[in-house]
Amino acid sequence: MIEYSRQPHYLVAVDCIVFGFDGEHLKILLVKRGLEPEINKWSLMGGFVGANESPDDAANRVLKKMTGLEGVYLEQMQIYGEPDRDPIERTLSVGYFALIDIHKYEAQLNDDYEAEWFLINDRPKLIFDHNQMVADARKKLRYKAALHPILFEMLPKKFTIPQLHILFEEVNDTKIDTRNFSRKITSTGLLIKLAEKDRTGSKKGAFYFKLDKKKYHANSQAFLNLMPNLKV
Amino acid sequence: MIEYSRQPHYLVAVDCIVFGFDGEHLKILLVKRGLEPEINKWSLMGGFVGANESPDDAANRVLKKMTGLEGVYLEQMQIYGEPDRDPIERTLSVGYFALIDIHKYEAQLNDDYEAEWFLINDRPKLIFDHNQMVADARKKLRYKAALHPILFEMLPKKFTIPQLHILFEEVNDTKIDTRNFSRKITSTGLLIKLAEKDRTGSKKGAFYFKLDKKKYHANSQAFLNLMPNLKV
DNA sequence: ATTATTAATTGTCAAAACGACAATTAATAA
DNA sequence: TTATTAATTGTCGTTTTGACAATTAATAAT
Known part of the structure; x- marks a missing residue:
């Protein structure tokens, strides 16, 4: 019978697709990745799920750390878990999409937070499967927003x-x-x-x-x- | 800067809420858990995500193994990741709900598959957070079925x-x-x-x-x- | 001061969808 | 032949929808 000890263990991360609106266009918030591989490439804001937190906790922590904002609208999207999605080591990532008031973030903006807004239709190519995540998030946002006042x-x-x-x-x-x-x-x-x-x-x-x-x-x-x- | 090697690693599992309909009532398929802890207690059908498969793959594999059925309707629900949800070791579980034709399964039924149907409203208490998963799945099924012909x-x-x-x-x-x-x-x-x-x-x-x-x-x-x- | 301009706001109407409700039909059993 | 049962089809007033245009409140130009 299967035992826990025999089973492989993986890294688990969260990635957030952060949507904002500048009055004219839909935007997303991206960051320059701070670790290898693909260091300094544009990426979604994310991080590993710590030992004493749930994925939801982790997503909120990451958002707080990278934007200074708390209590933002955050919704779990889906898990990304293809075995080879991270070239270094197997990592499963829980995708979240967040909706924030772009002006609130700008008010918080300082050197601690090196995130940058991009037009959703004019964004840099992202690492790993993050491009797919953005596409999925956009679809889900459209779906949800058609039915609920979000x-x-x-x-x-x-x-x-x-x-x-x-x-x-x-x-x-x-x-x-x-x-x-x-x-x-x-x-x-x-x-x-x-x-x-x-x-x-x-x-x-x-x-x-x-x-x-x-x-x-x-x-x-x-x-x-x-x-x-x-x-x- | 954070490095991969410093990060904790976790077990990742899938759990499936399998819905069926006997012509009168909604039912779910449960199995007797085959490993410690809580061995022989009723539980959702689940299993660990293997090294060379995605969570979706794992869910399909588990369903195949426990019911003999392939190509069933399967939809990712959400991840369950509270740090202490599994008492032995931290395990994150991806919840799926499945819809199957109950008669197809009965046709396949034999001693290899020791799953059993329960009325959704008259089911045994389940292990861990599986009761919550069933409640969530039921809600999601209702939501989805109101909008899409599933x-x-x-x-x-x-x-x-x-x-x-x-x-x-x-x-x-x-x-x-x-x-x-x-x-x-x-x-x-x-x-x-x-x-x-x-x-x-x-x-x-x-x-x-x-x-x-x-x-x-x-x-x-x-x-x-x-x-x-x-x-x- | 009057007029032109611009964008916000309010209005019309026919078609479709909705929800509450009842009558008819096709089969078997008495 | 009739009674019974459940499936099927039908009616109608109300609400919602979607296509379309007129009016209003402000500023800028003359």
Whole structure:
């Protein structure tokens, strides 16, 4: 019978695909890898799972260490475990995708954190299977965002409908009718209209909204239908 | 800088939650654990990830070994990696859920495979965090099945609408209106009506249907809306 | 001061989907 | 021939959807 002692042991790592939104385009946060092999090549932010932490813990620790941010939206994606994915030694990696408010990160930015934002469509080639991870994460983000109100995680506390609109178009790489989008997003009952207006970028100005946190957290599992002609 | 050699190494396993349907109720397939600790206790079917296989490979191998079945519907769920989840040695486990036609398995059944079906709602207590895994798998099955036509995987090639209807009710633990269900499921265009009828269980008999494999595989990613009042 | 311009906001309407509800049909058993 | 049972098909008002256009609030130009 199989015994524990006979079984091979592996390294286990986490890798995070960190998405942000600059108001126009979807971006991801990359770092220069600090260890061999492939040192100084661009890579996802990741690290090994320590002895006293779960993979979720490890992902949060890595994010904290590399961006200074805590409590970010983090979701387990899938495990990457092809035997030869790491040339040095067998390493299985748990992929996570994270959504952060790009401005929060920029506020934290200093020399301790040598991460850099790249346009999702204009990013350097990454090491190992990280390119595949990014592709998978993007697909999963699109899937999830079509059903659940998670894209708010990439916007500031105060945001406008047009901002949200562009974000949805970016994530889904498609045009969405302004009027129908507006109707749909407000009909969720998740938005609270503020008195203040955002006057940058237009003469008329667009009203700020904030998220109704109570409803948001109460209904974070609800199936919405946020995309027209919903297909994946 | 962190080096590979300094990092701890762990065992990596897979565990499969195997769902089946006996025509009335949802069931899961359990095995008696063959190694210490907790030997002879009921557990999910699982095994360690070998040196030359991916976790997906391992899950398929385990399923083949314990049921004799190949090519079953298998989907990665999530990783279970709390440091102390295995009392002997740190082991991370990748959870999978599988959908199989219960009759196919019964056909294969012999002494080599000492697995046993249990009603999902009347199952023995399982080892480690396997109870949590079952709960998670059930939730995920419900989620996925509400959007994608995967429950067919638990039915024979020929099946009737009433069979499908009961299966949907079982998975979602709710009553579904027969007429609306029928309309919805046929409007997907995924079903092909056969001339033959199933005469067991009713006087009138119910027409057999089969899956339109072409459309099924072409549209396996399509978002359907298979549950009324869809919530999670 | 009036007008042009720009982007945000609100509005219309026909088609489709939905959900609640009941009648009909095809078989067997009495 | 009739009663019984379960499968199948049907109705209808409401809501949601998606395609499309008009109005409004501000600033810039004349």
